[in-house]
Amino acid sequence: MLSESNSSKVKQIAQSVGFHRCGIAPVGPFPDHERFREWIRGGYAGEMAYLSKDVDGRLDVKKRREWVRAVIVLATDYHTQHPKSTEVPHDPTKGWISRYAWGTDYHDVLEGMLKAYVNRLNEVPSLQGNHRYYVDHGPILEKVYAKYAGLGWIGKNTMLIHPKRGSYHFLAVILTDLELTADEVIPDRCGSCTRCLDACPTDAFVQPYLLDARRCISYWTIEQKGAIPDEMREAIGFHIFGCDVCQDVCPWNRKVSPTGVSMFEPRPGLFHPRLDDLATMTEETFRTKLAKSPIKRRKYAGFLLNIESVKKRRTKINWIAPEKRCIQQ
Ligand code: B12
Ligand code: SF4
Ligand code: SF4
Known part of the structure; x- marks a missing residue:
């Protein structure tokens, strides 16, 4: 089927551009989206006022972009071989900067890759179309799309976890008007762990x-x-x-x-x-x-x-x- 061969082409190109994983999600909305509404109502967002702007648009991307037919989700690992914050010896003269912030800003790295990726998609006649990408800044629940694109489950710590690559990865999403085949969701594997x-x-x-x-x-x-x-x-x-x-x-x-x-x-x-x-x-x-x-x-x-x-x-x-x-x- 055309949508299946296009889906595998989309994934191959993602790998060739340097993304570690690529999955495809339906447009939704999903039950998880309603949780977001509850979260905002509970005041848990604190001063991050941008999260409560246009909640309906965030929860249903078709409200603002009715042309969207699928969501491509991309994951890029950032884990390095350095010890974890819970492994370093206590030393009152030292502090901790989060692993994600040790190197170059992921927004810059991923945006460069996304630009290259969209250009490559548009070079293939059957993959040409509207492709709009986001890393963090857009009104999109990236973890929810990653979950429905089969890239992992949302754990009790609220992070997206991949069964082989864990959670030290960044996410990016592309709204597209391509007809693509969605991937299967990976079940939650947190079990009784706390x-x-x-x-x-x-x-x-x-x-x-x-x-x-x-x-x-x-x-x-x-x-x-x-x-x-x-x-x-x-x-x-x-x-x-x-x-x-x-x-x-x-x-x-x-x-x-x-x-x-x-x-x-x-x-x-x-x-x-x-x-x-x-x-x-x-x-x-x-x-x-x-x-x-x-x-x-x-x-x-x-x-x-x-x-x-x-x-x-x-x-x-x-x-x-x-x-x-x-x-x-
Ligand atoms: C706002 C935000 C934050 C906030 C809020 C964190 C959060 N958990 O949402 C703060 C500043 C605290 C934060 C911290 C971090 N963030 Co942040 N953040 C975001 C941002 C911009 C929006 C996320 C959002 O919408 N949160 C809103 C809430 C409602 O979402 P949620 O907690 O996931 O809620 C879902 C579930 O918990 C569930 N749920 C809610 N209530 C209930 C109740 C029950 C009973 C059940 C069963 C389920 C349930 O449903 C909700 C919707 O699915 C995203 C980028 C994006 N646009 O998506 C990055 C993002 C989530 N952050 C990311 C990262 C890397 C981090 C940090 C690791 C950075 C750091 N090292 O300091 C920490 C991790 C802290 C943590 N445990 O989450 C990555 C996550 C990658 C991954 N593997 O999951 C993202 C995707 C950025 C990216 N593009 O890569 N972040
Ligand atoms: S939720 Fe996670 S990132 Fe936030 S303070 Fe607790 S352990 Fe640290
Ligand atoms: S409950 Fe355990 S497996 Fe699940 S996110 Fe937390 S630490 Fe990881």
């Missing part, structure tokens, strides 16, 4: 699969504008920018091999960095050293506030009880 829920330093999970962003370290150290409130400081521990704990303890990330994408390798001084090295950085050094880094989102002043907050903490918060760790075997 490691992520137990290990979260700030108790950000209201219940399994439900995250209150207002309690997430990633939210406090990246998304919100001002200084970290005193009452959050101890729980945030050594985290300067983002947090990896609920992924680092997940058994599905235990044996994941490195990505091979050199742009996601840590820049000098960003893996388990010395706090004083970062705190003494001038604005000029911040701009040059962190050019095209996701850390720039926090801006120089915000980054210094984060470091200051980590320096003021008293607890050994990156220590996680051995039974809650997920040690490489």
Whole structure:
């Protein structure tokens, strides 16, 4: 059938451009979309006001783009061979920058690949059409589409998890008017595990699969504008920018091999960095050293506030009880 051969061509081209996995989802909407509405109503988005704009459009992409007939979802791994945040020895002079922010900003990397990909699609007569791509910035629930494109299940830590590649990957989606065959959904394999829920330093999970962003370290150290409130400081521990704990303890990330994408390798001084090295950085050094880094989102002043907050903490918060760790075997 034409749609099937087009679907396999779309996947082959994705691999040739450098994406690690590609799947196809129907347009939806899906039952998961209604959860989003509940999440917004519950106030769990905090100050991320953009998430509550045009909720109907976010939940039904056809409302704004009636031509969409399928959704192509692309995953790119960013795991490197470096130890996890739960494995490094406690050292009060050092902080933690989330793994996803060690290298070049994934928005830039993926957008470059997406441009090349769409150009390649349009070179094939049967694949020409409307192809609109998104990495984060669009009103699209990327994890939900990834789930329905057979790229993994949404775990209790709310991350998309692939049975062989775990969760250290970025997602991108393309809305297309091509007629394509959807992939099969991978069933949830979290089972009775609760490691992520137990290990979260700030108790950000209201219940399994439900995250209150207002309690997430990633939210406090990246998304919100001002200084970290005193009452959050101890729980945030050594985290300067983002947090990896609920992924680092997940058994599905235990044996994941490195990505091979050199742009996601840590820049000098960003893996388990010395706090004083970062705190003494001038604005000029911040701009040059962190050019095209996701850390720039926090801006120089915000980054210094984060470091200051980590320096003021008293607890050994990156220590996680051995039974809650997920040690490489
Ligand atoms: C807003 C946002 C955040 C917020 C909110 C996080 C979140 N879980 O949604 C904050 C700032 C906290 C955040 C943090 C991080 N993020 Co973020 N984020 C986004 C963004 C822009 C939107 C996500 C969204 O719409 N969330 C809204 C809520 C409702 O979604 P949800 O929690 O997944 O809810 C679903 C389920 O939980 C379920 N559900 C909800 N309630 C209930 C209740 C019950 C009972 C049940 C059964 C189910 C259920 O239904 C919901 C809809 O499917 C996406 C990009 C995009 N456009 O999709 C990236 C994205 C999700 N983030 C990503 C990443 C990498 C991260 C971090 C790892 C970064 C870091 N290291 O600091 C952390 C991980 C924290 C975590 N455990 O989620 C990746 C995830 C890749 C992957 N493998 O899953 C994405 C897809 C970006 C990308 N393009 O790659 N992020
Ligand atoms: S990223 Fe960190 S703070 Fe946020 S839910 Fe996961 S473990 Fe908790
Ligand atoms: S740690 Fe366990 S419960 Fe949490 S996402 Fe991983 S497998 Fe699921």
